[in-house]
Amino acid sequence: MKDLLTNKNRSVSKEVKPLLDMKGVKKAFGTNKVLKGFNLQLYPNENVVILGKSGSGKSVLIKCLVRLIDIDEGEVLVLGKSVPDLKQKELDEIRTEIGFLFQGSALYDSMTVRENLLFPLRRHAQRMKGQDEEALILNTLKSVGLADAIDLMPAELSGGMKRRVALARTLILQPKIILYDEPTSGLDPITSNEIIQLILKLQSDFNTSSLIITHDMDCARVISNRVIILLDGINYAEGSYDELSCSDDPKVKAFFKEVQKRQEYAQ
């Protein structure tokens, strides 16, 4: 049976093999069990948003996907390959297929914007063979609207600009999947909205799939094809944003109420 997940103008077929597949993932730090059997699939052209309270293990989850953190139990498949079993060289290759936008942008502060973009490019010259480095950097910066900032240092950029440059650095190797860790955190509502629109534009331009971790309900509502609520270390609820926001489940209801309250308070 063809199962279609639809949201806004996008449709995703579940018949296709998932790009990311997590099965029964468990992770504990000492006695603190963060993930207790988490499952996740990300399909081509899909935007999956993971919502959860602070400290619920959202960031741990995406770090497990690129093996920045090793899992204790379970299975993590990226493009069909088991990430925990990969050798370092294979892992580096698979990491080039995954872009990672860090919460604080994580730009190399001793390098200019150009050098920040050049860094992954030089490391994987083989992958971008035949392409002019300078043109590629300039085009990628143009796509995030920051071609003028090419020679600036990260310290000279605003929070929103940093996020855009980080996005450009993520895109420069043309990955198939992009992982966003709180892409709008620390930004004002206008800049947040700009970043959300940019993510959507870049996704259609570069044809990528995204896994987004966020607290920002506006971001989740606009971007998501599918939302997963991470509660008590498991994927507690799953569905479209509209479905979940109207859910009768007491825990989901309480979660949405609490997050909205916090957002209103913050505003």
Added chain:
Amino acid sequence: MRFSIPKSISDFLYQTGDVSLFAIRFFQQAFRRPFEWKELLRQCYTIGYNSLFLVAVTGFIMGLVLTLQVRPTMIEFGAVSYMPRMISISIIREIGPMVTALICAGKIGSSIGAELGSMKVTEQIDAMEVSGTNPFKYLVVTRIWATTLMLPLLVIAADAVGLLGSYIIESSKGDVSMTLFFNIAFESLSFGDLIPATTKSFFFGFAIGLVGCYKGYHSKKGTEGVGTAANSAVVLASLLLFVVDFFAVLIADIFYTI
């Protein structure tokens, strides 16, 4: 009755083991391709050239002060003609390498600790890793190589400027020409003075780089973690320098007994 090791001792042992593993990891990766030549040269410039002025000034003052302090006693014993000999041996054998290493532990050790610490806190190291770069090789191996290679050069510079400072005092207080002063100073030196001093400078550089990188790379999250990393890098590196110096002198004593 159950015997338990005091926490401070177990922490010390744990940290010693951890630093040793960090050093082993360095040796495993230091001679493996790909080599980060560009970053190594950049670090050599940052660590070597940028520390040169400080080290030279310290060396110069060290030469001045040492000569001023020792001269009256030497005059008392009628041995003022031994001044160049005494100064050159003491500077080149011990004071030059040790003072330069301590200055570098403060300047270089803290800057490496703070730089890597802040990179860790702001997830720059993670970003490097997910971009398919080995951050240990790029950040740690290059910095340890740079300190190891640059410290002996800085020591040579400090020794030279220290002798110059000593000559200035000698010539202003007594009657000695530059040629005579340096002739006596160099004549009194043997390989037994130069080789152990230069060799231990490599180890001093290695210790400073290793501790700075270890503390920064394992910095705890938050700005406090960065401060602690920088501070403890200086404290631990300085302590380690004295331990290295003790063993260096002990070994030199076996091979170069006069």
